Amino acid sequence: MLYIILKPICIAILKIFFGFKVEGKELFPKNKPFILASNHLSNLDPVVIGAACPYKLYYLAKEELFRNKLFAFLIKKLNAIPLSRKKTDFGVLRLALKILKEKPILIFPQGTRSFTFNNFKAGVGFLYKKTGLPIIVAKIYGTDKVLPKGARFLKKGKIRVFFDKVTYLDKDDTVEEIAKKVVEKIKSL
Secondary structure, three states: OHHHHHHHHHHHHHHHHHOOEEEOHHHOOOOOOOEEEEOOOOOOHHHHHHHHOOOOOEEEEEHHHHOOHHHHHHHHHOOEEEEOOOOOOHHHHHHHHHHOOOOOEEEOOOOOOOOOOOOOOOHHHHHHHHHOOOEEEEEEEOHHHHOOOOOOOOOOOOOEEEEEEOOOOOOOOOHHHHHHHHHHHHHHO
16 A cells, blocks of 8 residues: 555656656556566665556565664565575565566666676576566666765756566576576666
């Protein structure tokens, strides 16, 4: 319920103050689960992707965000799922597979905020191998200027999101090869 209430408010704020534009919303499967993979530049990215995506998302989020009980309560209400970045979290992966039977999930292959994809995790490849669901990629621009790493306040800037489909995956690809193809597609946007 909170997600449904906050989404139009976030969209309005993003449009009014940050010239928010989105391209590729028509590429999403209608009322079917999918895997959404995006670059990650800023702590603002989950909010931006949630506003840009036409469907209600579940988010895999670093477990450190859940240390503050009040914030943890809020982001859990907004469909965030704590994920360990230090080790493979099989419990969370099983939960993600269960959610993907009916709902879409957002994952940041970089695993942390970064301007490069020199290091990325293979989780998106694992989820694809297990489900065969479509993968939609997103590339976010501008959130690193609006809320840079370490900043406490928002700054002026424009925010853009571009979506595209990953169409050249092979069932015989390894999870690492799938993740690499997804990352290459994100980089190409």
